[in-house]
C-alpha cells in the first residue's frame with residue numbers, strides 16, 4: 001500500500017505502527033511458551049495480508065435487515081408499481097400529526113403539507129432537482145444495534161432532511177419528526193423511526209446531516225438497499241435509516257416513537273465505537289504468522305486505536321490481559337481509485353474541500369480495517385480478543401456495556417498453532 005498524502009489535520013501517528021514493533025510487543029508481553037526471538041532482522045518479510053475489507057461495500061454485499069411479508073424488495077412488476085417503489089411511482093407524503101394525544105397541549109402543524117390526495121406528494125424528479133442545489137455525499141457504515149458484525153459501508157448521496165422540510169412552509173409546535181417506509185399498508189408491519197426537530201434542522205459545522213438518500217456508491221439505491229429513497233441518519237444505528245421511505249410526519253409529541261424502542265432498544269443511542277474480529281482458521285501451522293484482521297467503526301466518541309489481547313487457552317482465568325495496538329488501515333493514497341467514477345473526495349462531507357483529504361481518520365461514523373501479525377507462537381491453543389479505544393480513552397465495551405444501546409461485547413476467536 002502506498003503511503004497516504006500527508007494532510008495538515010490528519011495525524012498519521014494513530015495508524016502508522018511498524019509491523020515488526022507490533023509483533024515484538026505481542027511477544028514481549030510475557031505469554032508463556034511464545035518465542036521471544038522471532039524478529040531476527042534478516043528474516044524475510046512475510047507478504048502483508050491483503051486488506052480484507054474494501055472501504056466501500058458493494059450494495060448487494062451489505063448484510064440485510066429487512067422486515068416485511070413479503071419483503072418489499074421481493075416485489076416485482078405491477079406489485080412494485082402498486083407499492084410505489086419504482087422511480088416513476090415513488091412519492092413521499094409529509095403531514096402533521098393529528099392523532100389526539102393527552103401528552104401534548106397543542107397539535108403540530110405545517111403550512112404546506114405534501115399529500116397524495118391533493119397531488120402534492122414529493123416525487124423523485126423534484127427530490128433530485130433539490131439535490132442539484134442542496135445534495136450532499138458522505139461515507140457511512142451501516143450497523144444494526146443488535147448484530148455483532150457491521151452490515152456494510154457506502155458512499156451515500158441525498159438531500160438533507162432540513163431542506164425537504166423547508167418545502168412544507170411554516171412548522172408550528174413541532175418537536176419531533178417520525179417516518180416510515182412501505183409496509184403493505186399493514187399496521188402490524190410498520191417499522192417506524194424518528195429524530196428530534198433540532199437533529200433534523202440544525203447540523204453542527206463539520207457534522208453529517210440526516211438525509212433522504214437516493215444514491216449509494218454512485219448508483220441509484222437498489223430496491224434491496226431501500227430505494228428509490230431511503231432515510232439515512234448518519235450518527236445512528238441502522239434502525240433510524242428507514243428503507244423504502246414514503247411518509248414523514250411532524251409531531252408535537254416529544255417522545256421517541258421508534259418501533260425499535262418497543263423492542264427493548266434505546267432509540268436515542270448513537271453509533272458505538274467498536275472493533276470486530278474476522279474469523280480465523282481453526283489450525284495454523286507453527287512458523288507461519290497469524291494474521292488478525294477486522295473492522296472498526298468510529299462512532300460518536302471517535303477512535304484512538306484498536307487493540308488485541310492474546311492468551312493461551314490453558315491460561316488461568318485471572319491471568320492479566322495484555323493489550324497491544326494493531327495497525328489501522330491508512331486513508332487511500334488515491335481516493336479516485338476507491339470512489340465511484342466522477343466523484344471527487346473534495347465533494348464529500350468530512351473531507352477538506354481544498355486538499356480532498358479526510359479531515360479525520362477514520363471518518364466519523366465510518367469504518368476501516370485493522371490488522372496485526374502474530375509471529376513465533378509456540379504450538380498450542382490460543383484465544384484472541386479485540387477492542388476499540390475511543391478518543392476519551394474508554395476501552396470497549398465501556399462506556400456503554402449496555403447491550404440495548406448498541407451491541408459491543410468483545411469478540412473472542414480461538415485457534416490452534418500446530
Ligand SMILES: Nc1nc2c(c(=O)[nH]1)N[C@H]1C(S)=C(S)[C@@H](COP(=O)(O)O)O[C@H]1N2
Nearest residue numbers: 063064065066067144151181238241242243
Ligand atoms: N422499512 C424498513 N427500513 C429498515 C428496516 C426494516 O425492516 N424496514 N430495518 C432497519 C434496520 S433494524 C437496520 S439494521 C437497517 C439495515 O440496513 P440494510 O438492510 O441496508 O443493511 O435497515 C433499517 N431500515
Ligand SMILES: [Mo]
Nearest residue numbers: 144145238239
Ligand atoms: Mo437493526
